[in-house]
Amino acid sequence: MTAANSRTAEHDINPIFLERWSPRAYTGEAISEAELRTMFEAARWAPSSYNSQPWRFVYARRDNAYWDKLLNLLIPINQSWAKTASALVFIISIKTMAGQQGTVPAPAHALDAGAAWGYLALQAAFMGWHAHAMAGIEWDRVYTELNIPEGHDVHAAIAIGKQGPATLLPEALAAREFPSPRKPVSEFIFEGGF
Numbered sequence: 001m002t003a004a005n006s007r008t009a010e011h012d013i014n015p016i017f018l019e020r021w022s023p024r025a026y027t028g029e030a031i032s033e034a035e036l037r038t039m040f041e042a043a044r045w046a047p048s049s050y051n052s053q054p055w056r057f058v059y060a061r062r063d064n065a066y067w068d069k070l071l072n073l074l075i076p077i078n079q080s081w082a083k084t085a086s087a088l089v090f091i092i093s094i095k096t097m098a099g100q101q102g103t104v105p106a107p108a109h110a111l112d113a114g115a116a117w118g119y120l121a122l123q124a125a126f127m128g129w130h131a132h133a134m135a136g137i138e139w140d141r142v143y144t145e146l147n148i149p150e151g152h153d154v155h156a157a158i159a160i161g162k163q164g165p166a167t168l169l170p171e172a173l174a175a176r177e178f179p180s181p182r183k184p185v186s187e188f189i190f191e192g193g194f
Contacts, residue, residue: 005018005019005021005178005179006179007179007181007182010184010185011185016122016125016126018179019125020121020122020125020130021130021179021180022121022130022131022132022133023130023132023163023177024081024082024132024159024169024173024176024177025081025084025163025164025165025166025167025168025169025174025177026081026082026084026085026086026130026159026161026162026163026164026168027084027161027162027163027164028062028084028085028086028161028164029086029161029162030061030062030063030086031061031062031086031087031129031160031161033061035127035129036059036061036087036160038123038127039120039123039124039127039129039131039160040057040120041123042119042120042122042123043055043057043116043117043119043120043123044116045119046112046115046116046118046119047112047115048108048112048115048116049097049106049107049108049109049111049112050097050106052097052098052106052109052112053112054093054094054095054097054106054109054112054113055091055092055093055112055113055116055117056091056092056093056094056152057089057090057091057092058070058089058090058092058146059087059088059089059090060087060088061086061087062085062086062087067088069145070088070090070157071083071088072138073090073137073138073141073142073145073146073157074088074134074136074137074138074157075136075137075138077136077173078134078136078137078157078159080169080170080173081159081168081169081170081173082132082134082157082159084161084164084168085132085159085160085161086129086160086161086162087159087160087161088157088158088159088160089120089157089158089160090137090142090146090154090156090157090158091113091116091117091133091154091155091156091157091158092113092146092148092152092153092154092155093106093109093110093112093113093152093153093155094106094109094151094152095109095151095152095153096109096151097109109153110153110155113155114155117133117155117156117158120158121133121158124160128162129160129161129162130160130161130162130163131158131159131160132158132159132160133156133157133158134156134157134158134159135156136157137154137156137157139154142154
């Protein structure tokens with residue numbers, strides 16, 4: 001069931017970074033509230049600017065009262081595969097933080113939310129689950145239907161599940177069901193300036 005992973009690192013890193021990837025084929029296996037909370041606990045410990053911890057998560061486990069609501073906030077192509085996930089999560093962040101003079105803008109809120117997503121994804125991988133973030137959501141509806149408060153940004157939706165066979169996917173997606181490569185480090189680092 002696991003796709004062949006031919007990823008290799010240019011530098012010595014923990015193997016979990018190569019093993020973690022974002023499949024789309026899921027078995028539909030139930031995830032317990034405790035397992036999901038363990039992933040949120042990992043996200044809790046992500047670093048954040050001024051320790052503001054701006055991330056927020058709205059979630060539903062499959063077959064609960066909120067599942068269809070969250071699933072229907074994905075664009076159709078994402079619904080086609082995420083419907084077999086075990087949980088759906090929307091990651092949101094608050095755009096302000098407490099400052100010395102009161103509430104101030106939090107310019108790194110999106111970066112911090114991204115760090116929390118990364119911690120969640122790695123914890124999922126440690127536990128034998130897979131997490132797949134997606135920007136293909138119904139942006140015109142998500143703020144209203146999830147009652148997102150003013151001053152918050154929605155960043156992505158995340159599908160979490162146990163990996164299933166690629167045959168569960170539409171043909172075009174099945175052809176892409178393998179760990180993706182990465183650009184060489186030399187393409188995105190610049191010493192001293194761009």
